[in-house]
Amino acid sequence: MNEQPSDWEPKVLAFMCNWCLYTKADQADIARAQELSDVKVIRVPCSGRINPLFILKALEEGHDGVLVVGCHPGDCHYKEGNYLSRRKFATLKSFLEYLGIGKGRVQFAWVSPAEKGKFPGVVKGLIEDVKKLGPARRLGRSH
Amino acid sequence: MENRVQRIREEARRLLSEGLVDVVIGFERGTLPLRSTPIFIHDASDVDKLVWDSFCGNNLARYLPKMGDQRVAVVAKGCDSRAIVALIVEKQIAREKLTIIGVPCQRMVDWHKVAKAVQGEILEAEERGEEIVVRGDGFERVLRREDYLARACETCAHRNPVLYDILVGEEVEEDASNNYADVEAFEARPPDERWAYFERQVSRCIRCYACRDACPMCYCEECFVDHATPRWIGTGIDPSDIEMWHIVRAYHQTGRCVECGACERACPMEIPLLYLTKKLCKEVGELYGFEAGMSLEAPPPLATFSPEDEQGFIR
Numbered sequence: 001m002n003e004q005p006s007d008w009e010p011k012v013l014a015f016m017c018n019w020c021l022y023t024k025a026d027q028a029d030i031a032r033a034q035e036l037s038d039v040k041v042i043r044v045p046c047s048g049r050i051n052p053l054f055i056l057k058a059l060e061e062g063h064d065g066v067l068v069v070g071c072h073p074g075d076c077h078y079k080e081g082n083y084l085s086r087r088k089f090a091t092l093k094s095f096l097e098y099l100g101i102g103k104g105r106v107q108f109a110w111v112s113p114a115e116k117g118k119f120p121g122v123v124k125g126l127i128e129d130v131k132k133l134g135p136a137r138r139l140g141r142s143h
Numbered sequence: 144m145e146n147r148v149q150r151i152r153e154e155a156r157r158l159l160s161e162g163l164v165d166v167v168i169g170f171e172r173g174t175l176p177l178r179s180t181p182i183f184i185h186d187a188s189d190v191d192k193l194v195w196d197s198f199c200g201n202n203l204a205r206y207l208p209k210m211g212d213q214r215v216a217v218v219a220k221g222c223d224s225r226a227i228v229a230l231i232v233e234k235q236i237a238r239e240k241l242t243i244i245g246v247p248c249q250r251m252v253d254w255h256k257v258a259k260a261v262q263g264e265i266l267e268a269e270e271r272g273e274e275i276v277v278r279g280d281g282f283e284r285v286l287r288r289e290d291y292l293a294r295a296c297e298t299c300a301h302r303n304p305v306l307y308d309i310l311v312g313e314e315v316e317e318d319a320s321n322n323y324a325d326v327e328a329f330e331a332r333p334p335d336e337r338w339a340y341f342e343r344q345v346s347r348c349i350r351c352y353a354c355r356d357a358c359p360m361c362y363c364e365e366c367f368v369d370h371a372t373p374r375w376i377g378t379g380i381d382p383s384d385i386e387m388w389h390i391v392r393a394y395h396q397t398g399r400c401v402e403c404g405a406c407e408r409a410c411p412m413e414i415p416l417l418y419l420t421k422k423l424c425k426e427v428g429e430l431y432g433f434e435a436g437m438s439l440e441a442p443p444p445l446a447t448f449s450p451e452d453e454q455g456f457i458r
Contacts (some may be wrong), residue, residue: 053367053375053391060383073450083448086457091397091426091445093456098330098422099390100338109458122458138338139390141383 010064010130013040014123015054016111017047017070019077026113033120037127039067047071048081052092055106059139065105065130067123072110082110101138104129147246150311151218152190154244158216159187164242168206169218170199176268176277177254181206193218195311196270197252200293202226202405204359208235215241220248222295222403224304225436226359229401232439235362245307247315250289250296255413257291260284295404295417298322305437323425329418341386347412348385350378354416355392357409360399367391393419398427398444401436 014033021027033039044050047070058066068089076082089108097103107129109122130136155167171182171192179198183206184190195218203217204226219227224245230236257277258265267278275286300319304310329337352368355361368376368388376391377384392406393416400420407416427433430453433444 052394056387056390057375060387073454080448083450083452084445086452086454087431087445087448088397090430090453090456091423092394094426095390095394095397095419095423097334098337099341099419100334100336102334107458108456110454125458138342139383139386141381 008135009038010127010135011062012037012065012067012123012126012130013042013058013063014067014069015047015050015058016041016043016067017049017082018043018045019075020069020071020111021113021119023113029116029119032117033123036120037123039123039127046076046078046081047085048076048078050085050088052088055092056139059101059105059136060141062136062140064133064136065107065126067126068106068108069111069119069122070108072112075112102133102136104133105136147312148193148195151195151244151246152193154309154311155184155190155193155216156187158242159184159190163214164216165213166210167193167216167218167244168203169193169244170195170201170203173198176265177252177257195246197249197275197288198254200251200253200404200408201357202359202401202403204230205357205405207241207359208362210236210240213240216244217241218244218246219304219307220246220251221299221301221303221305222248222401223359224306225301225401226403227436228306228439229360229399229436229443230362232436232441232443233399238439242309243304243307245304245310247304247310247312248296248299248302249315250299250302251293252288252291253293253408257286260286260291293404293408294325294415295402295407298325299402301437306439323421325418326421326425329422341389342382344414345385345389346382347414348380348389349412350380350385350388351411353409353411354406354414357405358396359403359405360396360401361392367395389416389419393423396420397423398431398433399435400424 021029055066070082107126111119158164167184170179172194173180177198181201202223204223231238261284263279265277265279269276273288275288277284300322302317303314376387404417427444431444
């Protein structure tokens with residue numbers, strides 16, 4: 001394995017519910033996060049749409065960190081999508097840690113428009129954690 | 144054991160000759176020693192082919208979703224019955240078309256372990272109470288059955304059938320105390336070691352999918368691994384493809400795995416697989432108080448929720 005290059009910047013991806021930051025004004029937070037880092041944001045209709053396979057695929061495709069963002073419990077546009085996803089995320093998270101895929105590479109957050117600045121904050125937090133972990137060398141494609 | 148064989152045959156004969164079922168699924172003597180294999184009996188005159196011994200490891204619930212409109216009787220030990228319950232809960236099979244011949248399980252023997260215990264090829268095996276006698280060219284060995292149990296059976300907490308119409312033999316005493324001892328031991332190892340273990344074990348995988356095909360809970364019409372648009376996982380033996388396959392296969396069993404070890408038993412490369420799904424079983428037990436295949440009422444844990452579910456891990 002190569003040593004970590006000094007100019008290495010983590011490659012991070014965020015799966016995000018479309019309704020967390022929906023209005024133009026609220027989306028300023030997404031733009032803000034993207035200004036501060038080169039996080040890629042993939043918006044999905046609901047956190048319930050996030051198949052755990054997406055998260056694994058992101059790691060396999062070489063991302064160093066993955067963030068999963070949904071609405072707070074009780075705020076779901078479809079009433080219960082985030083309650084269902086919460087169970088998937090809880091079990092997936094502990095399973096990945098059990099396997100030995102570094103704790104902190106996959107993170108989860110609830111975000112609402114009332115929490116201005118939270119999204120850029122969690123992206124920053126993820127990047128800081130992933131920097132400490134170094135480049136992902138597990139599960140990534142070898143070619 | 145002999146009694147149980149007789150009872151299974153009697154019940155099968157009765158069910159078939161009275162026209163109560165179309166087919167009985169049980170075990171017959173395998174063509175190789177130490178292996179009993181599934182058999183489908185349609186005619187009462189064939190029931191004497193049925194056997195019951197320590198090599199009836201396959202989970203017969205595997206066949207049930209494919210039986211169409213047939214009325215089926217199935218021989219079920221503890222884990223088979225759990226899979227049956229889970230399949231009924233997931234609406235894959237209809238309870239009313241099913242007659243369950245429950246057999247309290249004496250725990251099954253792993254033939255790989257037996258084969259490794261002797262030099263040379265085993266040509267004949269015989270079970271005598273708690274002993275297994277194996278013979279080959281110029282040797283005979285007597286082994287203690289309990290030293291060669293399948294891994295799934297060593298820690299099994301549910302040996303008695305959970306659901307049955309007919310019970311063959313007496314219920315056995317169950318012990319759930321060390322059900323997750325193996326998982327706990329693995330959890331205690333450092334993360335790097337855990338990953339190295341996983342990586343090393345699955346590197347032997349030849350992508351035959353026997354683990355999937357033997358699993359009673361893997362009944363998807365199209366498996367994610369065969370899906371072509373999008374192609375989630377490459378079909379080759381790139382390590383990341385193999386790792387993805389094993390992670391996702393196991394994860395799909397969250398709240399569904401009945402801990403029968405069919406995956407592991409079927410693996411031609413002897414990759415330990417149960418330690419993956421058992422972790423998920425432990426997790427849904429701790430988080431949601433759920434154990435797969437134990438109740439016809441409880442919905443699968445990932446298909447339901449409680450507003451109070453644990454979310455300390457979410458920022």
